[in-house]
Amino acid sequence: xxxxxxxxRVELLLGALASTILLLIAGMVIFVFxxxxxxxxxxxxxxxGGGGNVDEQLMNIFNSPANPDDYVYELRAWPLLxxxxxxxxxxxxxxTIFAVLxxxxxxxxxxxxIRRILEPVVxxxxxxxxVIYGLIGILVVxxxxxxxxISEERKESVAYVIQxxxxxxxxxxxxxxxxxxxxxIAIIVDALRSVPANWTQGAAxxxxxxxxxxxxxSVRAARPAIVAxxxxxxxxxxxxxxxxxxxxxxxxxxxxxxDGLTFFLEPARPLASTIVDxxxxxxxxxxxxxxxxxxxxxxVSSAFLSFGGWxxxxxxxxxxxxxx
Amino acid sequence: xxTETAKPPLSAKKPPAKRRPAKxxxxxxxxxxxxxxxxxxxxxxxxxxxxxxxxxxAYKGIQYVSWDMITSAPEASLDQSATGGFxxxxxxxxxxxxxxxxxxxxxxxAVAVWLTEYGRPSGLARAVESGVEIVAGTPSIVLAIFxxxxxxxxxxxxxxxxxxxxxxxxxxxxxxxxxxxxVALPMIIGSTREALMSxxxxxxxxxxxxxxxxxxxxxRVLLPSxxxxxxxxxxxxxxxxxxxxxxxxxxxxxxxTISPEGSGPFGLLKGTGSTLTSYVYNNSPAGEGNAPExxxxxxxxxLLIVIVLNALVGLIGRRNKPQWN
Numbered sequence: 001x002x003x004x005x006x007x008x009r010v011e012l013l014l015g016a017l018a019s020t021i022l023l024l025i026a027g028m029v030i031f032v033f034x035x036x037x038x039x040x041x042x043x044x045x046x047x048x049g050g051g052g053n054v055d056e057q058l059m060n061i062f063n064s065p066a067n068p069d070d071y072v073y074e075l076r077a078w079p080l081l082x083x084x085x086x087x088x089x090x091x092x093x094x095x096t097i098f099a100v101l102x103x104x105x106x107x108x109x110x111x112x113x114i115r116r117i118l119e120p121v122v123x124x125x126x127x128x129x130x131v132i133y134g135l136i137g138i139l140v141v142x143x144x145x146x147x148x149x150i151s152e153e154r155k156e157s158v159a160y161v162i163q164x165x166x167x168x169x170x171x172x173x174x175x176x177x178x179x180x181x182x183x184x185i186a187i188i189v190d191a192l193r194s195v196p197a198n199w200t201q202g203a204a205x206x207x208x209x210x211x212x213x214x215x216x217x218s219v220r221a222a223r224p225a226i227v228a229x230x231x232x233x234x235x236x237x238x239x240x241x242x243x244x245x246x247x248x249x250x251x252x253x254x255x256x257x258x259d260g261l262t263f264f265l266e267p268a269r270p271l272a273s274t275i276v277d278x279x280x281x282x283x284x285x286x287x288x289x290x291x292x293x294x295x296x297x298x299x300v301s302s303a304f305l306s307f308g309g310w311x312x313x314x315x316x317x318x319x320x321x322x323x324x
Numbered sequence: 325x326x327t328e329t330a331k332p333p334l335s336a337k338k339p340p341a342k343r344r345p346a347k348x349x350x351x352x353x354x355x356x357x358x359x360x361x362x363x364x365x366x367x368x369x370x371x372x373x374x375x376x377x378x379x380x381x382a383y384k385g386i387q388y389v390s391w392d393m394i395t396s397a398p399e400a401s402l403d404q405s406a407t408g409g410f411x412x413x414x415x416x417x418x419x420x421x422x423x424x425x426x427x428x429x430x431x432x433x434a435v436a437v438w439l440t441e442y443g444r445p446s447g448l449a450r451a452v453e454s455g456v457e458i459v460a461g462t463p464s465i466v467l468a469i470f471x472x473x474x475x476x477x478x479x480x481x482x483x484x485x486x487x488x489x490x491x492x493x494x495x496x497x498x499x500x501x502x503x504x505x506x507v508a509l510p511m512i513i514g515s516t517r518e519a520l521m522s523x524x525x526x527x528x529x530x531x532x533x534x535x536x537x538x539x540x541x542x543x544r545v546l547l548p549s550x551x552x553x554x555x556x557x558x559x560x561x562x563x564x565x566x567x568x569x570x571x572x573x574x575x576x577x578x579x580x581t582i583s584p585e586g587s588g589p590f591g592l593l594k595g596t597g598s599t600l601t602s603y604v605y606n607n608s609p610a611g612e613g614n615a616p617e618x619x620x621x622x623x624x625x626x627l628l629i630v631i632v633l634n635a636l637v638g639l640i641g642r643r644n645k646p647q648w649n
Binding site for chain 1: 351352356359360362363364365366367368370371373374377378380381431434435437438439442444448449451452454455456457458459460461462463464465466467469470472473474509537538539542563566567568569570573574601604605608609610616619620623626627630631633634637638
């Protein structure tokens with residue numbers, strides 16, 4: 001009987017700990033949102049819209065008077081939201097294509113010697129800290145872009161709105177792609193490996209060549225995993241702050257697709273970088289609240305993405321690859 | 325204790341299966357050839373990118389890193405040659421990683437054990453599972469400012485510096501370490517769960533048959549067998565902690581050197597400091613210092629730490645895998 005009681009106690013203790021974690025997470029969502037709420041209520045839906053210069057608005061909020069009745073909250077966050085979506089979406093699209101191809105290569109076509117190198121390489125690329133990517137970006141890639149891709153005419157063509165100095169969404173997307181690709185490759189490789197061998201063998205028996213068997217059978221069976229990988233990678237890309245604040249220009253500017261190729265060379269600043277860049281201002285009440293409003297947007301979207309990835313992976317184990 | 329069974333016999337290693345080389349035959353259509361070519365290009369370019377990063381960082385790092393830099397503390401100076409080295413950031417990284425992982429391992433293992441071995445009521449278990457999933461996807465910058473929100477509360481004043489007026493600074497090694505442990509948590513939970521789930525039922529039943537209850541079985545049989553899984557998760561988590569910048573920038577205070585707040589080890593934990601990541605960030609053109617040589621040197625040391633941790637993960641994964649046959 002005593003034994004049963006200790007057992008029960010252990011279960012309760014562990015369960016209580018797990019519930020505490022859950023409470024902490026719920027608390028995080030609630031507190032961050034509540035803290036950011038004034039910024040939303042003062043602006044209403046216009047918060048999400050465009051208009052005016054975000055950086056000037058942020059500056060006004062930062063300099064608002066100390067009297068709580070005079071706090072300035074006026075903000076149109078569209079350029080930041082747009083930059084976040086643009087950079088995340090482009091990086092995820094590029095790296096999905098790249099990751100599927102690399103995963104096919106690793107699973108099916110790479111000679112053993114190359115495969116032995118590739119697996120640690122993928123793990124290494126996933127482990128390199130974002131600040132190192134940022135450092136290489138700002139000291140190597142950005143100057144190169146500035147010297148070779150930005151001509152004087154191009155600079156002048158947009159000089160009345162924005163300065164081009166090499167820090168650009170192009171560099172941001174490029175490096176972000178390299179950063180999220182390994183995460184996607186790892187998930188897709190796992191899924192491709194768990195496709196039952198008889199499926200591809202069946203295809204081969206029907207006279208299909210290896211590329212076709214891979215592309216039409218394995219990749220198709222692994223589709224939920226590809227979706228899951230893309231979704232999880234977007235959650236990661238969404239939260240990337242340091243690297244993007246270093247290479248993407250840190251200007252609250254909405255790159256204009258009508259500028260043609262110059263579009264890619266224009267700077268921008270996503271939400272996460274905005275918070276890092278303005279870390280010192282967090283103690284100014286309305287400014288801090290604005291930052292927490294940004295954080296709650298990030299939190300809500302990354303939570304949705306995590307759920308999406310989880311659901312996609314569940315459908316993977318349930319319907320297609322029952323072996324898991 | 326089953327430490328002996330934890331080591332696989334050498335013969336258990338399977339020789340790698342031989343594969344048919346992917347020979348392109350005349351029957352391949354043009355699209356197939358293009359596809360294969362692209363796959364090769366993707367795979368090779370991955371290797372090239374990784375190689376370039378490592379070689380470039382090593383080249384720059386060896387060029388600039390010196391014994392002096394590793395063993396001297398940073399100093400504020402306008403003259404770049406007099407700003408000292410990055411001993412404190414290295415110590416800061418080690419200290420912060422230790423704090424984070426020491427908090428994360430017990431909690432992570434406990435949650436993983438509860439999820440796999442108990443998991444009742446199942447609704448709660450599913451909620452915890454999705455909670456962990458949310459944490460895994462939460463940007464560390466959000467965790468950082470959430471941490472600031474918590475640790476700036478008055479009752480948390482114990483954990484950081486309190487100003488004259490009673491305002492709590494909210495930035496310290498403890499604050500940053502606590503948030504870092506949340507970064508590492510999903511990895512520890514994930515790999516511990518995987519290790520526990522790979523232990524077959526009959527091992528548990530054998531322990532029950534010997535009259536052991538569930539708690540003892542977990543402690544004496546399951547956890548020792550899951551050791552390598554826990555170690556893998558912990559090492560991955562340490563890599564994440566050592567590489568995280570956002571939490572350090574926001575929650576560790578902006579002092580370059582380790583500045584204890586009061587005396588003793590607790591004073592150190594209450595104090596502020598820097599890590600290699602924040603040192604690199606501050607010395608890059610994006611930060612205030614703008615000393616690329618120092619940034620390169622510190623980044624090289626950081627990269628070495630990450631590579632070593634990464635190699636450890638591989639080593640742990642290959643060795644100590646229990647075989648259940």
